[in-house]
Amino acid sequence: IAGITQAPTSQILAAGRRMTLRCTQDMRHNAMYWYRQDLGLGLRLIHYSNTAGTTGKGEVPDGYSVSRANTDDFPLTLASAVPSQTSVYFCASRPSGANVLTFGAGSRLTVL
Amino acid sequence: DQQVKQNSPSLSVQEGRISILNCDYTNSMFDYFLWYKKYPAEGPTFLISISSIKDKNEDGRFTVFLNKSAKHLSLHIVPSQPGDSAVYFCAASLSNSGYALNFGKGTSLLVTP
Numbered sequence: 298i299a300g301i302t303q304a305p306t307s308q309i310l311a312a313g314r315r316m317t318l319r320c321t322q323d324m325r326h327n328a329m330y331w332y333r334q335d336l337g338l339g340l341r342l343i344h345y346s347n348t349a350g351t352t353g354k355g356e357v358p359d360g361y362s363v364s365r366a367n368t369d370d371f372p373l374t375l376a377s378a379v380p381s382q383t384s385v386y387f388c389a390s391r392p393s394g395a396n397v398l399t400f401g402a403g404s405r406l407t408v409l
Numbered sequence: 410d411q412q413v414k415q416n417s418p419s420l421s422v423q424e425g426r427i428s429i430l431n432c433d434y435t436n437s438m439f440d441y442f443l444w445y446k447k448y449p450a451e452g453p454t455f456l457i458s459i460s461s462i463k464d465k466n467e468d469g470r471f472t473v474f475l476n477k478s479a480k481h482l483s484l485h486i487v488p489s490q491p492g493d494s495a496v497y498f499c500a501a502s503l504s505n506s507g508y509a510l511n512f513g514k515g516t517s518l519l520v521t522p
Contacts, residue, residue, distance in 0.1 A: 301452075330509060330510075332512075337418075337514060338514060339411075339415075339498060339512045339513055339514035339515050340453070340498060340500075340510075340512040341512070342509055342510075342511075345509050355509065387452055387453070389452075396441045396443065396458060396502055396504075397443065397455050397458065398455070398510055399455070400445075400452035400453045400454070401452050402450075402451055402452045403450075403451070403452050
């Protein structure tokens with residue numbers, strides 16, 4: 298089934314550890330996004346990539362990095378996790394010229 | 410500062426009645442607006458959208474209204490069904506900023522039998 302695959306679905310992590318959330322899409326969408334969802338705050342954009350080889354910062358980029366080596370993959374890395382990064386992370390993608398984003402099922406991260 | 414605001418965290422409606430979810434925005438340059446629906450433990454799914462050149466868009470039981478002068482949009486669901494119970498997010502985008510979506514905080518809709 299075409300769509301977005303996120304891994305892991307859930308993870309508990311000790312503070313200070315490095316963590317990479319994986320996101321893969323098979324729809325050949327040019328643009329990809331990472332959002333975090335926190336209770337009472339909605340969905341906030343962390344980083345985005347309009348095409349392979351380019352990335353940009355969103356509303357809450359601090360403590361996160363991304364790379365876009367190819368069209369399909371857009372990993373999100375927490376270099377040194379902190380408890381405030383406990384959240385549900387959603388990856389999304391969008392084809393060129395369209396306004397609608399397609400979301401993955403999310404990765405729930407708990408930093409202790 | 411949040412540019413898309415959903416001021417009602419929750420809404421409860423009886424089955425068969427109309428559900429009206431509201432959304433306000435502050436950036437007059439937004440040119441596309443979307444509603445997403447989210448069930449627990451799932452990603453948001455696209456529901457309906459509207460371009461800034463229109464004031465209404467209808468898709469089955471769902472209608473979105475846009476009032477640009479008031480910077481306000483609303484989602485009407487009629488008739489409401491128990492399966493509509495979910496969190497609804499309003500989102501807005503700027504075509505010349507890469508289409509990244511700015512989301513509201515969401516409204517949790519409960520449709521009771």
